[in-house]
Amino acid sequence: MRLRFWGTRGSLPKPGPSTMRYGGNTPCVEVRTADGQLVILDCGTGVQGLGQALLAAGEGPVRGHLLITHMHWDHIQGLPFFAPLFAPGNEWDIYGPGSAGQPLQALLEGQMAYPYFPIALQQFGATIRYHTLVERAFQIGDLRVTPRYLNHPALTLGYRLDTGAATVVYATDHEPHMPYQPDVALPGVGSASWLTHREEQGHMAFLAGADLVIHDAQYSLTEYQQRLGWGHSPVEYAVDVALAAQARQLALFHHEPWHDDDTLERLVEACRQRVAAGPGTLHVFAAAEGQIMDVPETQSHTRPHGDDPAYLGEPATTRARAHTVLIVDDEPQTVRLVTDALRPEGYRVLAVSDGEAALRLAWAERPALILVHWHVSSAQGLEICRALRAEPDPPLHRVPMVLLASQTAGEHIAAGFAAGVTDYLPMPCKPTYIRARVCGWLLRTRLETAGDPSFSGTGHRRQMTL
Numbered sequence: 001m002r003l004r005f006w007g008t009r010g011s012l013p014k015p016g017p018s019t020m021r022y023g024g025n026t027p028c029v030e031v032r033t034a035d036g037q038l039v040i041l042d043c044g045t046g047v048q049g050l051g052q053a054l055l056a057a058g059e060g061p062v063r064g065h066l067l068i069t070h071m072h073w074d075h076i077q078g079l080p081f082f083a084p085l086f087a088p089g090n091e092w093d094i095y096g097p098g099s100a101g102q103p104l105q106a107l108l109e110g111q112m113a114y115p116y117f118p119i120a121l122q123q124f125g126a127t128i129r130y131h132t133l134v135e136r137a138f139q140i141g142d143l144r145v146t147p148r149y150l151n152h153p154a155l156t157l158g159y160r161l162d163t164g165a166a167t168v169v170y171a172t173d174h175e176p177h178m179p180y181q182p183d184v185a186l187p188g189v190g191s192a193s194w195l196t197h198r199e200e201q202g203h204m205a206f207l208a209g210a211d212l213v214i215h216d217a218q219y220s221l222t223e224y225q226q227r228l229g230w231g232h233s234p235v236e237y238a239v240d241v242a243l244a245a246q247a248r249q250l251a252l253f254h255h256e257p258w259h260d261d262d263t264l265e266r267l268v269e270a271c272r273q274r275v276a277a278g279p280g281t282l283h284v285f286a287a288a289e290g291q292i293m294d295v296p297e298t299q300s301h302t303r304p305h306g307d308d309p310a311y312l313g314e315p316a317t318t319r320a321r322a323h324t325v326l327i328v329d330d331e332p333q334t335v336r337l338v339t340d341a342l343r344p345e346g347y348r349v350l351a352v353s354d355g356e357a358a359l360r361l362a363w364a365e366r367p368a369l370i371l372v373h374w375h376v377s378s379a380q381g382l383e384i385c386r387a388l389r390a391e392p393d394p395p396l397h398r399v400p401m402v403l404l405a406s407q408t409a410g411e412h413i414a415a416g417f418a419a420g421v422t423d424y425l426p427m428p429c430k431p432t433y434i435r436a437r438v439c440g441w442l443l444r445t446r447l448e449t450a451g452d453p454s455f456s457g458t459g460h461r462r463q464m465t466l
């Protein structure tokens, strides 16, 4: 695979003399495969230059694939300026996540609606197919693409690209699932405390053995600690997770707009020292706009993800309002936070304040997802989780349960997962995170249970006790 970075900056374009070496355009990476596929990762302002280069090449009709991680401006703002979308005869497939029942195309139309832009999405002259993705692998020629949800305050997908002989993972706009502290233990040894979170283990598996990981690394550790919940990673975490995943190279990506070139070079040096302090090997560099790199297709790779040969899930249009979410909490402010986050998205939110009521309501209403606070009055949150998981009835046995707990409850996380918790969300938490995680879990569950006759919701009802 050959890659070229057309945009490496996060959040906001930052052109000027202080960013000449690493660039000021927002995310866009061009990928060319040995079998001639053109794949573009994200459509930030960097994509404008790529479009001009494709036209200048004058090689006739352009056929390409555009993978978008999420709809934040810095990842889609270049779309209306990507000239190859306007040329009749060109053919494009555009992929990305939906949001709360809205398909990808509707989301992209939003940013080009009349008050915001003078040209509508429908005025693209090329033949365009839109694919609303879920976490299901699909093929682009010989390239296998595996999407996975990242931890960000919008529904966001990372992409693992496998040719069978080389692997590149693109994981930007991602924050550690629990507040990250660099371990005293050597980095990347695989037993670090942040790996307790099951979603971190999944993230590490997503990166496993990659020849190149392009990872969110927006902050220094100090900046990250001041910006918990902003959806981005400190460079130390990017190094640790790449080491734990035994990746070969790490490109620091989504550079903080206020970091000048010298700051980025200091961060790279700190990362290299972190690698040198441990037993692992990893080449770390900061992705630079204009940089071209070849990822040799020489290794024999296993494909740890997405053995399902089926094409992508298309489209994820089930309206969110079909879903009931149960919140079990005796703190009114948390109930209000969850309710205010989910109701505008069309979810039906039910709230109870104790465990017995939670179990009764779970049986009566069969919620699609249950949020449980660590402490509720008449029963501990974990006991509710255990009781639900002990049930043989598939809808309740498998319903995603997300534990809400304070950020200081770190030592209890392992106990939570052992009790059958699906995910752990540190509190306090922004409404945007609650929306993204709930949406992601509901889409995951629908994929897992599609075609499973035991998940018809017709199980018998009986009394459960704690």
Ligand SMILES: [Zn+2]
Residues within 6 Å of the ligand: 010, 011, 072, 074, 075, 173, 254
């Ligand atoms: Zn971004």
Ligand SMILES: [Zn+2]
Residues within 6 Å of the ligand: 070, 072, 152, 154, 173, 231
């Ligand atoms: Zn973002």
